[in-house]
Amino acid sequence: MDREFIFTDRDFQHVASLIHEQAGIHLPLQKKDMVYARLSRRLRKLGLQKFRDYVAFLRDHPQEELEELINAITTNVTHFFRENHHFDHLANTMVPHLLKNTESKRVRLWSAGSSQGMEAYSIAMTLHSHLPKTGWDIKILATDIDTNVLDIGRAAVYEKTQLDNVPRSYTTYFEDGPEGDTIRVSQEIRRLVHFKTLNLLEHWPMKGQFDAIFCRNVVIYFDKPTQAKLFARYADILKPQGWLYIGHSENLSSISDRFETVGRTIYRKAS
Template identity: 50%
Template sequence: MTVETQARNAKLAAIVPVPEDREFSFSADDYAFLRAMLKQRTGIELGPTKQNMVYARLAKRLRKLGFKSFRQYIEFIGSEEGRDELGTTLNALTTNLTKFFRENHHFEHLGSTALQEIRARATTQGRRLRIWSAGCSSGEEPYSIAITLLRAMPDIKQWDAKILATDIDTEMVRRGAEGVYSAAALDGIPPDIAKKYFELYGADKIRLCDEARGLISFKYLNLIGDWPMKGPFDAIFCRNVVIYFDKDTQRTLFDRYANLLVPGGFLYIGHSENLFGITERFKLLGRNIHRKIA
């Protein structure tokens, strides 16, 4: 272990106290390894104070697999035998916080402004519409987009309209494709929207209507890996995703987004994110809504 590593781990230990009564041993070196692995494979960068969060999310995996320490678990996911478990590890460390119509002003802008511009272009470019939800989590965002399209475009069946929803968490992709949620997910949704676009699914669950589910394709995608889609997209939603990436990764990511957007296409990002010092290929329209200019 280098002097630099020892100093870093000592600093980390001072920032993140380790409970004495933990079920599994979890050293600063273990945490440093998991941080580096997550950064390398997904671009997500955990801060130095997330050690307890990582412990909580992975402890049940150690318990289920019968390991006594995080060191044993780390050795396992690095082995041929544990190759499948690595995907479960990445899923567990990926943050998935979302709800229907979160930051609703984005969906209002999509319905009232973006779609009107897309309609105007249709006279010369055809009735083609493509929207990408990048980092879709369990599907609430792309379904909110689908409902927005259905409400704003009564003639949508006459369009070639598709929504791509991608996430690095394979379990979230599966859940999104299923389109089934707890009935509590309807809290805050206007009754007319809930009645028209959701249906009861068992005793305490709801499911999106066929029309909404039919607009969306859910796919696994690592944003820092290869992108098989060609675009172009009329709008991209990438909200509350890049906050986990370093600045260089953000620059690359937004440059790739710009390359896939149509001229004048829209980019929606999260309330805690901004493009200042990251890219000059977008113009801020307000409330974290951007238009591609280059």
């Protein structure tokens, strides 16, 4: 098949090694076509003729281009209330636990790998809808390595078709967006969510512990040793018996013994 740019296995290995080193993402050779598709736009924008030139550009401009590389490779397929059984558990199990056991009325959740913010806003809508409207200090941390998707999350403006995935009772948390075919998350929900750039493999600046962590469809890109280290760190930063929600294709059974299964892709920190 004729391609616009020459992309050898050696070029791929260089890009894959850099991505693994900087972001922990494991890219086997089977992902070569995906990498080609996602990076071709960068080559066009930079006026380069082949991937060997891009590899050289990465070597010569690591600070400027590394962020662009990671942004291009990481996937951002998401929508509101994706894997909605997690939000049912949040409303029907976690919220009653908080009401019964949280004297401080302080609630902290983390959306790790938050992409465009739809997951974090879904968490915020669920908590706002089921917890008392006054007296509670609710904060959701939304982090991602991709700075572009964080900008989308902060703006909180989405295509109107995204409402198709929102339960009817939650549609009041949206207002008209700046353009006719857009919507925006309301201020009362936006104020609960705080977006930060974070590479999960690097230092975590958070000091307090979390009631729950959402890390869904993120670790599938990491190798097993990296996954094990990451889940150990999650266990360390969760409150006793805190909850962990993972993606539909992920499983902790052979990776971590610090969590117990309490539902479909729902775990609780072991005592």
